[in-house]
Amino acid sequence: MFAVGSLAVLVAACKGQGGAGPVKIGLVTALSGQSARSGEAITRGLTVAIDEINAAGGVLGGRKLELVRRDDESNPARGVTAARELIHREKVAVLFGGLDTPVARAIVPIASQAKVPFMVPWAAGTAITQNGTSPNFVFRVSAVDEEVDKAMVAYARETFSAKRPGLILLNNPWGESNEKGLKAALAAAGSPLAGAERFEPSDVDVTPQLGRLRAAGADALLLVGTVGPSAQVVRSLDRMGWSVPVVSHWGPAGGRFGELAGPNAGRVTFVQTYSFAGPVTPARDKVLAALMAKYPDIKSPADISPAVGVANAYDALRLTALAIDKAGSTDGDAVRKGFSAIDRYEGLIKTYERPFADGRHDALTQNDYVWARFEGDAIVPVQRG
DSSP states (O other): OHHHHHHHHHHHHHTTSTTSOOEEEEEEEOOSSTTHHHHHHHHHHHHHHHHHHHHTTOBTTTBOEEEEEEEOTTOHHHHHHHHHIIIIISOOSEEEEOSSHHHHHHHHHHHHHHTOOEEESSOOOHHHHSOOOSSOOEEEOSOOHHHHHHHHHHHHHHHHOOSSOEEEEESSHHHHHHHHHHHHHHHHHTOOOOEEEEEOTTOSOOHHHHHHHHHTTOSSEEEEOOHHHHHHHHHHHHHHTOOOOEEEOSGGGGTTHHHHHOTTGGGEEEEESOOTTSOOOHHHHHHHHHHHHHOTTOOSGGGOOSHHHHHHHHHHHHHHHHHHHHHTSOOHHHHHHHHHTOOEEEOSSOEEESTTOTTOOBOOOGGGOEEEEEETTEEEEOOOO
16 A cells, blocks of 8 residues: 555656656647648747757656647637647647637637636737736737837838828738727827728739729838738739838738739738848757758748748747746646746847746737848848838
8 A cells, every 4th residue: 555655646746747748739820721831830930949948858857848739720710629629638738829810819718718828929919918817828929919010100101201101901800900000000100091991801802992092192001911812912003003112010921922922022021020031140040950950941041931930939939948947837827927937038039038027928029020021932131211
C-alpha cells in the first residue's frame, strides 16, 4: 500500500513538470481557401519557435511543446467547433487562432468560459482583446484596428498629400469596425471624408462604389478588405482607369493577392508589423536560418510571405512559453497571470518590455508598424513619407 500510495503522490507531483508529457498548443486558422498562405505562415512561425524551445529543454523543467492544428476555413462557426475540440478534447494549454476577426471574436467567449488563454497572432479587430470580460484571457501579438486606422490616415496624408480620402470597405463586422475607426481618425486629423462605400466578399465588380467615390472627389482610397475582395478593388480601378493612391489595412498580405490583383497589385500600400527585408538583427538572422533549413521553398527573405504571420506567431509563441514558465503549470488562470508577469523578451519584431503588464493585452502599438507593397509575389517594405 505504501508503494502504491507513494507512486500516486509521485505521479501527482510530476503533473506540470518534466515527466507529465507534452504541453499542447492549439491553433485554429485558415488552412484552406484564399487565406491558406497566411495560416501556413502562422504555422511556420509557431513551429520554428517550438523547435527552438524544445531544443533548449522545453517548458516547466523539461516538458516539450506540441502543436495541434485545426482548419477554420475562415468561417466563424467552424472556428468555434475547432476551438471547442482543441480545448475540451485535446486539452490544449493555450489556444492560438483568429486569422479573421469574425472568427476570433466568435472564439473569445469559448476560450473565456473554459479559462484557456487565447493568443491572437493575426486578427486585428479592436474588440477581440477589448472584449469586456473579466478576467480577460485574450492576448495578442498583432496589429490593432484602432491603431491601424490612425496609421492609415497619417500615411495617406503624409505620403500622398491626401486631403479628401474615401473609404472602400468589406461589408462585414471587420469593415464596419474600421469604418468607425477611420472616420474617427479622419475627424481627429481634420480631414474631410469624400464618402464611404462597402462591397461584398463575392463582388467581382466594385466600379459602381468606386465611381461614386471618384465623383465625390476622393484623392486617395483607404481600403479594408481580405485578399480576394481587395484584389477585386484593384481590378475595378484598372477597368476604370483611375490611378488614385490606395492605402490599405493588411488584408492584401494574407494570401495570393499579387496573383489575384494582377499587374497593378503594387499600387496598394498596406500596413505590416514586420518584414524580413527590413533591418538585420540577430533574431532575424536566427529565424531566417531556421526557416530556410526547415522549408525548402524559402531561399531568401522575399520567399517569406506573408512575413507578419511568421513573425507575429513566432514572438507570440516565445512569449507564451515565458508565461507558462512564469505560471509554473499549465493551469489556464495561472498562465493568464503569467502573461502579465513577463518582464522582458528580445523578440523578432522588437524587444518587449512588460508587454502585458498593467492590464494591457496587446503587445504591439502603432510605433511597431511598417509599410509594404507587392512586387510580383513578394511583399517588400516601402519608405514612409
